[in-house]
Amino acid sequence: MVDESSLAPVPSSVSQVLPADLLLATELCKSFGGIRAVDHAEIRVARGSITGLIGPNGAGKTTLFNLLCNFITPDQGRVIFDGVPISHLPPHQVALQGLLRTFQVPRVLSRLSVLENMLLAAPLQTGEKFWNSWLQPLRIRQEEQELRQRAWAILESVGLAAKANDYAGALSGGQRKLLEMGRVMMHRPRMVLLDEPTAGVNPTLINQICEHIVRWNQGGVTFLIIEHNMDVVMSLCQHIWVLAEGKNLADGPPREIQTNPEVLRAYLGQ
Amino acid sequence: MVGYLISLGIFTATFALFSLGLNLHWGYTGLINFGHVGFLAIGSYTTILLGIAGVPMFFAVFAGVVLAMGLGFSMGMATLRLREDYLAIVTIGMAEIVRLIALNEDWLTRGGRGVYGFPLPFAQFNPNIPTKLGMIALFWAVVGAAAWQWWQWLERQYGRSRLRWLLPSYAALLIAGTLSLWATLLPLSLGREIAIFPLVLTLLTLGGAIALVSHYCRPDKPAVIPIALNTLAAALGGLVVKALTLGLWDFSYRAGLLWLLVLVLALVVWQLERLIHSPWGRVLKAIREDEEVAKALGKNVFAYKMQSLLLGGAIAAVAGSFYAWQLTFINPDGFVSLITFQGWTIVVLGGAGNNMGPLLGAALFWAYTALTRFIPLDGGRLEALRMMLIGLVLIILMMWRPQGILGKKEELSLGR
Ligand SMILES: Nc1ncnc2c1ncn2[C@@H]1O[C@H](COP(=O)(O)OP(=O)(O)OP(=O)(O)O)[C@@H](O)[C@H]1O
Ligand SMILES: [Mg+2]
Numbered sequence: 001m002v003d004e005s006s007l008a009p010v011p012s013s014v015s016q017v018l019p020a021d022l023l024l025a026t027e028l029c030k031s032f033g034g035i036r037a038v039d040h041a042e043i044r045v046a047r048g049s050i051t052g053l054i055g056p057n058g059a060g061k062t063t064l065f066n067l068l069c070n071f072i073t074p075d076q077g078r079v080i081f082d083g084v085p086i087s088h089l090p091p092h093q094v095a096l097q098g099l100l101r102t103f104q105v106p107r108v109l110s111r112l113s114v115l116e117n118m119l120l121a122a123p124l125q126t127g128e129k130f131w132n133s134w135l136q137p138l139r140i141r142q143e144e145q146e147l148r149q150r151a152w153a154i155l156e157s158v159g160l161a162a163k164a165n166d167y168a169g170a171l172s173g174g175q176r177k178l179l180e181m182g183r184v185m186m187h188r189p190r191m192v193l194l195d196e197p198t199a200g201v202n203p204t205l206i207n208q209i210c211e212h213i214v215r216w217n218q219g220g221v222t223f224l225i226i227e228h229n230m231d232v233v234m235s236l237c238q239h240i241w242v243l244a245e246g247k248n249l250a251d252g253p254p255r256e257i258q259t260n261p262e263v264l265r266a267y268l269g270q
Numbered sequence: 271m272v273g274y275l276i277s278l279g280i281f282t283a284t285f286a287l288f289s290l291g292l293n294l295h296w297g298y299t300g301l302i303n304f305g306h307v308g309f310l311a312i313g314s315y316t317t318i319l320l321g322i323a324g325v326p327m328f329f330a331v332f333a334g335v336v337l338a339m340g341l342g343f344s345m346g347m348a349t350l351r352l353r354e355d356y357l358a359i360v361t362i363g364m365a366e367i368v369r370l371i372a373l374n375e376d377w378l379t380r381g382g383r384g385v386y387g388f389p390l391p392f393a394q395f396n397p398n399i400p401t402k403l404g405m406i407a408l409f410w411a412v413v414g415a416a417a418w419q420w421w422q423w424l425e426r427q428y429g430r431s432r433l434r435w436l437l438p439s440y441a442a443l444l445i446a447g448t449l450s451l452w453a454t455l456l457p458l459s460l461g462r463e464i465a466i467f468p469l470v471l472t473l474l475t476l477g478g479a480i481a482l483v484s485h486y487c488r489p490d491k492p493a494v495i496p497i498a499l500n501t502l503a504a505a506l507g508g509l510v511v512k513a514l515t516l517g518l519w520d521f522s523y524r525a526g527l528l529w530l531l532v533l534v535l536a537l538v539v540w541q542l543e544r545l546i547h548s549p550w551g552r553v554l555k556a557i558r559e560d561e562e563v564a565k566a567l568g569k570n571v572f573a574y575k576m577q578s579l580l581l582g583g584a585i586a587a588v589a590g591s592f593y594a595w596q597l598t599f600i601n602p603d604g605f606v607s608l609i610t611f612q613g614w615t616i617v618v619l620g621g622a623g624n625n626m627g628p629l630l631g632a633a634l635f636w637a638y639t640a641l642t643r644f645i646p647l648d649g650g651r652l653e654a655l656r657m658m659l660i661g662l663v664l665i666i667l668m669m670w671r672p673q674g675i676l677g678k679k680e681e682l683s684l685g686r
Contacts, residue, residue, distance in 0.1 A: 069566070093570030103566075109559035110684040111623075112552070119549070120556050121567045127549030128569075130577055140548065169684025187567060 018186030021080075021221050022047040022191055023099070028067050030060075030246075037063040038074075039246035043224075045191070045239075047091060050213065050223045052237035052254075054230075057268065059244040061226045062104050065193050069094045069101050082190070096123055098190030102197070104226075106176035110169025112162055114179060117168045118151035119144070121186035158182045158212060174201040181212065191222040198229050210236055234258065242266075275513035276524050280596045281651035282636040283531040287552055287589035287610075289616040289628035290538060291582035296614075297622030298546060299578040305345070305361030306613050307585040308368040309338040311605035313590025315372060315379060318388035318600060327391055331591045338587035339580045341368065346576045365607065373602040384601025391595060392526030406518050412536045413511050423626075424500065503630075506637070524596075531592050535629075538585060542625050554578055558623075615660060619667065621674025630675060638663075 023045040029040040038060040045051045055061050066072040068079055070091050079087045081099050089097070109117050125147070126132050127140035157163045158178045163171065170177060177197060184192050197213070198206045210232060217223055227233045233240060234254045242249040242257060244266045250257060257263055288310055295301040316334035321327060345364055349357040372379045379385065397405065514532070517525030545551050552573050556564045561571045594600045612635065620631030642656050667674070673681060 067641060071562070071565070090570075091565045092568045092570050095566060100568075101566055103562075107560050107563045109556050109563060111559055111681050112555055116552060116555075120552050120564075120569075123568050125549045128553055130545075130550055130581075133545055133548045144549070154436075167680065167684055183567070 003191075021045060022082055023224065024080045025064075025068055026078050028064065028079070029075045030063055030067055030072060031075060036246050038067060040248075041223070041243060041246060042248055043068075043241050045222060045224050048217070048220065048222055049238045050217050050236050052233045052240040053226045054226060054228070054233055054240060054257075055243035055249070059243045061243055062195055063246075064243065065101055065195055065226065068193060069099060070220040071101075086264075095187070098188075099193070100184045100187055100189040100191070102177075102180045102184055102195055104195040104199070106173070106180045108168035108171060108176050108179055110167060112168055113165050114155065114168050114171065115148070115151055115164040117179060117183055117222065117251075118155060118186050119147050121183045122147050122150075123187050147186075154182045154185055159208070174205050177201055177209070178205075181209070184220075185216060189221060190208060191224070194225045194227075196226050196228065198227065198232055206232065244258065272513045272516050273522070273524065275510055276517050276522075276528050277596070278636055278640055279415075279510050279514065280524065280528050280531060280592070281639075283528065283535050284589050284592045284596060285612065285616060286534065286629045286632035287531075287535055287538060287592070288586050289613045289632055290542060290625065291585035291589070292610075293617050293622060293625065294554075294578055294582040294585070295627050297617060297624065297627065298551065298558060299554045299575060300561075301575060301579060302355070302358040303361045303579070303582070304358045304607070304610055304614075305363070306582075307364030307605050307607060307609040308341055308361070308365030308594060310590040310609065311365070311368045311372060311588035311602075312338045312341055313587030314594040314600055314605070315385075315590075316587075318385055318594045319378070319590040321389040322385070322387075326388065326446045327626045331588060334591060335584045335587045338583045338590075342579045342583035343576070344443055345601055346579045350572055350575045350579070361669045362607065362610075365605075365610065369602050369605045372605065379602075382601055382603075384599055386599040388594070388598075388600075389600065390523060390527075391530060392523050395521070395523075395526060397521055402518055402521060405526075405529055406515055409514060409518065409532060412532055416536065420500075420504075428496070431531065503633070506633070527595055529590065534588065534592075538588075539625055539629070541571075546625065548576075555623075615664065618664065621676035624674075624676045627674055634675075635660075 014123065021044045023043070025041070025043045028038050028041045028043075029036070041060070041064055042063070043053070053061050055065070061073065067074045067077070068176070070079075070087065070089060074087065077087070078085060081094075081097055084097070086094050086097060086099070095101075109120070112120070125140075126136055126143055132140060137196065150240065152161065152164065155164050158181065160171075160175060160178055163175065168176070168179060177200075181192075184233065194213070197209050206229065213223060213236060214226070223236075225233070225237065227236075237254060238259045240254055241251040242260075243265050250260050250263050251268055252260070288306070289311065292303060293304050295303045295306075313331075313334040316337050317327075320330035320333055325333070341364060345357070346360055349360045362667045373381055375381070454480050469639065514525060514528055518529060546554070552562060553569050556567075557571055557574055564574075593604070597604065616628055616631035616635050618631070619634055620627030620629065638660065639656070642652070642659065645652055645655065647655060671679075671680060673679070
């Protein structure tokens with residue numbers, strides 16, 4: 001179980017202190033053949049918050065994530081990140097804006113080492129440009145050095161330092177989740193979309209993951225989290241959006257959502 | 271014998287260069303390129319046609335590279351944004367188009383009759399003794415660097431202490447190799463066909479002996495087969511080094527060509543290694559593993575795939591120039607799809623995703639081709655038998671070592 005008091009460090013008034021939404025998506029629609037996976041959905045995420053996104057299986061949550069990052073092109077709708085429309089940007093450009101995502105089924109680069117997985121994530125490295133291998137070899141070496149230090153620090157904080165030189169493909173499911181989150185943090189994101197960060201993870205590790213999320217959040221990173229584990233959602237999030245059959249069902253602070261009869265009917269099955 | 275080894279060396283090095291490009295595509299970026307021969311063809315034809323037109327050789331090669339990159343660019347624009355199987359289809363088609371253009375545009379390429387009498391590097395080159403010595407020294411510098419890298423790799427692979435036993439063995443082998451060369455030169459007067467057998471027998475015996483010695487010395491962790499194979503490879507490599515040294519001394523056109531090829535190959539391998547270990551190479555490998563992840567982390571997957579395609583194509587185009595210079599006669603039959611698949615065989619054999627893989631694969635492939643030449647069958651049947659055998663070898667390899675000879679075994683058990 002997650003201890004509520006220790007995990008709610010961000011005051012609920014944050015969204016009022018910083019009135020502008022960091023992420024705002026309106027009227028998003030996506031159909032797959034006959035299925036309306038996302039149907040005129042709306043979502044707002046306040047700057048500096050941890051926001052939850054819940055809904056039954058197949059509600060369209062993952063699809064909504066894909067739409068937000070433009071991994072899937074929406075049929076219609078707008079996504080605005082930090083006041084700038086991003087719906088027209090290709091996925092890698094969205095990431096370079098500082099909006100990062102993880103995957104529901106963790107995706108690691110199997111035949112790269114855990115450390116290389118981390119190093120890869122740093123954005124706009126000098127050595128990523130082809131010609132710079134010859135033009136700026138010293139700068140590249142220096143950058144690599146710094147990246148390595150940062151990667152080690154993050155790996156240590158998520159408890160993967162011992163695995164740094166192993167193949168990422170040799171990690172267990174929970175370790176992959178941790179690597180994926182660490183990798184995203186390596187990018188120094190402004191906002192992270194986490195797709196079920198605690199799925200398939202044991203309770204102790206769940207607590208750890210929650211602590212990491214809170215710590216990173218205190219460091220200034222905004223989170224939007226899809227999660228089925230209600231304890232986690234209720235303790236972490238300041239605001240929760242509920243999606244069912246691709247449509248917005250409700251949104252509000254955890255206590256309101258917990259008692260919302262519609263949500264209970266559609267989702268909690270009570 | 272010297273001339274024969276040099277010819278074999280040129281083919282090996284040309285195909286190694288060719289396959290290095292393919293390895294960059296497939297082994298490092300995960301691009302399925304079934305039309306690699308298209309780059310080779312463009313490189314060949316551009317170099318020799320411009321050469322005939324009087325363009326200096328260096329610029330002719332450069333133009334071939336640029337045109338091949340143009341081909342790569344159009345392949346990439348057409349397919350890289352699509353799913354990867356489309357690249358396979360389009361590349362195979364584009365390579366065929368290049369070949370058909372060469373076959374049908376008679377005014378440009380003389381069609382099926384082919385092109386010959388084009389200028390060759392070193393054709394009118396008569397080096398004096400200091401020049402020859404300089405060339406030999408440069409060659410030996412490359413050989414020395416390669417041997418050093420090889421040794422370092424062996425140390426990493428098998429541990430320094432175990433290799434201690436190998437050093438004297440290698441010294442013994444160097445002497446034995448020289449002796450065996452002389453032993454081979456004797457029956458050479460009886461004809462080349464018989465000469466190769468005692469040579470190979472000698473080498474096999476030596477490799478086996480060394481393996482036994484090392485096994486006897488360190489029975490705790492037997493690495494008999496790899497050490498024997500490395501020994502054998504060193505012996506064969508030594509023979510080629512010796513052949514080229516002799517060849518450079520009695521300077522011939524082909525010796526000059528192999529010399530140049532060795533330098534180019536060394537340069538390409540060296541720079542590819544640098545690139546692959548740079549952040550740029552890391553992105554390529556990430557794309558090979560899972561391009562969605564690369565995208566999610568802000569990498570422009572399309573641009574990297576394109577760069578890989580262009581660079582690999584450029585390398586194949588340079589290989590094309592040497593291909594033409596070695597054959598001294600080029601027609602479209604030299605650029606059938608079979609060549610692409612020989613490249614794939616080489617990459618798979620050696621181990622994809624390792625720049626040494628194509629070198630080893632090419633050496634094995636041409637050693638195989640050279641040895642099977644002595645099977646007493648007529649041309650068509652021999653060709654068919656060779657294909658069957660290489661197919662069999664690949665099947666066995668896929669069962670015994672699907673990651674290729676130099677591939678890492680641990681990688682096989684990884685989940686995605
Ligand atoms: N690529 C696709 N092609 C066709 N249908 C899809 C595709 N992706 C999702 N769907 C459908 O869209 C609906 C929403 O799927 P989505 O993955 O977004 O659900 P989810 O809310 O993430 O569910 P879960 O909680 O189980 O992860 C489902 O009915 C699914 O079958
Ligand atoms: Mg989902």
